[in-house]
Amino acid sequence: MAFKRKLLLGFVTAGSLLCVYILCLNLSSATGPLKTFHRFTHKHNGNLLDFGELLDQEGINVQSTPISTLDRELSVEPKPEENSVVPNVPDVPNVPTVPNVPTVPTVPNVPDVPTVPNVPDVPTVPNVPNVPESSSRSDGVGKPRTINKAPPLPQQQPTKAHGPTEPSFIGDTYMSEVFPPQTECTDSIQRLAAKTEFGRRFLNDIPVVQWAQHVTQESYQRLSKYPGTHGWGGIDYKTLVDTLSVLNSSANWRMLDDWKDRGDESECIRCAVVGNGGILKDSKKGKEIDSHHYVFRTNGAITKGFEQDVGSRTTHYTFSTNTMMNSMRAYSGAGYRGPPKSNETRYVFLPDHGRDYLLMKAAATHTKVETGPERNKNPSDYFGEDVSAKKLKIYHPDFVRYLRNRFLRSHTMQTKFRNIYRPSTGAVMLLAALHTCDQVSAYGFMTPDFKKYSDHYYDSVYHSVGFYANHDLRMELSLWQQLHQAGLIKLYMR
Template identity: 75%
Template structure:
């Protein structure tokens, strides 16, 4: 009897262990299946990739209500639906909190408004992680209904996977929020607000609060003459323009972009005489005034149509812009003054000033001009050249773009600048990758997105 009882207890114990084992197997099988249905935005250390279609670079979507501040929730060009694979990022960029990781996506919960929407590359993440391939997104209807605009053609080219049309090209008062400051202070130089305190940011951008400050072509309604397309000439300072006789052709465009030491007097036959939008940083402006004074460069072009577009590389750009727009002295820094700056004329109005958005500069660096220096100790000083920012800004705002005076494969045949009195070879420095830019101009020309002037 005792033996039977012991055998019964052993049978029950074995049966219990078998049941426990089956339950463990069941849990192990169901957990991964359920994970696929989770909202991955609640797991900042996870990202997902779409196995079947690696070549498509979609804009990620976020769940939530439509933003109340004019932002557009992100849309997806190709929603990942099959074979989702979870990847755990084991490390975070130095100094970045998990909740504010450069690659993190904005998220909302039901009933909340989105304070800032981010465009991110989720199917093809950009590495290394310090790059910050996530951007502010906003709805900005085009100023024209051009039937053959760049934005309508780019999806049919190889650049369709890189191009994001909702990143603001310009920053203005609306963008100076604590939330955006916390996000962008992670990035130094022209790519963020890392060199800028929030008080300087707010006081400067609050000045840029008019329609003209956030539209590249603020006077288009007055000058369009019924045209459906904005046609732009983007003029670099390359030696290829010498004796080109392209001046009249350049001036016939709706808008003419120029940058840095744009010497015009005496060279009108080759480079034209008009300047609609002048791109510069405070540093490049001051350097140009020192370096090219001997050939007639005295400062930014001064005309009724000229607008001044700052490429903000440091707090000195914000300080100079605010002082010039408000006709007050520069508060501090290398340009500190006792009187208001006069670079842009004594009576310049605030409507004449614009400033590139750091997200736009970081975006074109990440997706169009990702130079080798980004893998080196010089990564924080590397950025697209001022001319490159200007040309790519035109490509994102104009309907048609013609580029003149930019580097071409035969660059050794020409001096560095069209106004050089004797031959000077092109200089190469670690903070720009001019050869990569040259290759990009060729590719954009071959894709039909720009028309690049080249000697026949």
């Protein structure tokens, strides 16, 4: 009897083991082999990315990473700043979830620009109108607004490879203001440009100069992304408000503010833009230059003793504080003592740094410069005792950035010098005239035979033209030729 019970127990045990074995075989067949890595999906910019494949393509050993860590990293959708990068995830639109996804190549021409720090919420200074950009005026000034991008030139279209289509520091979006035309000139540059290859580059409603209405918190947030003359990066809001608040009349928002008072019945505004190139030496162009309605000059613009070649009038003097100070040091031996002074002269600042805003404010308020490299300097020493806010203008950073992006988009922008590159002061001046005058004649600018002439018309001995990383003078030379051939400017060439 005992033997029968032991035998029955043995059969039950063997049967149980057989059932367990059969159950394990079925389970193994249903689940398949164990995966070598875990697959995760994550939504980025509206596209479903396969992290199992992409992370593996990046050479990351997913097996060595605890699953809980990956879950924490991938469970929250990242919200990167404008210039930040999502870790290990290329910015690739519409990546299909298929095996063997190839490694995405690095997007060309996209520099690693540091993220702009958050702009503090600075309270508006009392007695300064903080006009929103959607406001309008009843004195002929149109509504300032931010506009969308115009179609880029074919040669300027960025690559259509995966990733961002435009480096974030480019900023090809600008403020727009509509001003009534000052003349009815049928042959104006603005009308002719539409019929040329330059038609797609021109934005006729972009503000050339900035004034009181332009400084708003919204504009400050937008323009603080861009350094130097292309934006308000590095300049505190209070300095901007203090400076631009004194530029609050029509004389400040129009480049050619006194056209109605000149008493000239001409249908077209004729402007002479005078560079300092050696091609003007012995040119005998002085009388012709002075016969224009307006005469633009820049930097070391010496006229005394050179009137026969370059004329004597200056209606608009373009400079940055840095270039003006350097010119006073470098060309003092040739007779440069500072900006030209006359009743008709307007001083147009090219704001490279905060020091330009500080000097402008001191000049407008007849006070000494409060801080910076020009601290305690008296602006009347540079601009004369009769300088006033009505004689001061300052280029809008949107305008300078637009010139760089649309007209002088140099290869330098793809190099480590991208943050210091800008159009030369003379180039900004000439292109500003192109956007404000009806007809433009350019003198003293680089031509293909520039090696025949000294750097400046007032050089006592020959000096070759210097080329530096912050400007692309050869590209500017080519642009002047193109504008001349298109009939948009009349370029003086020997």
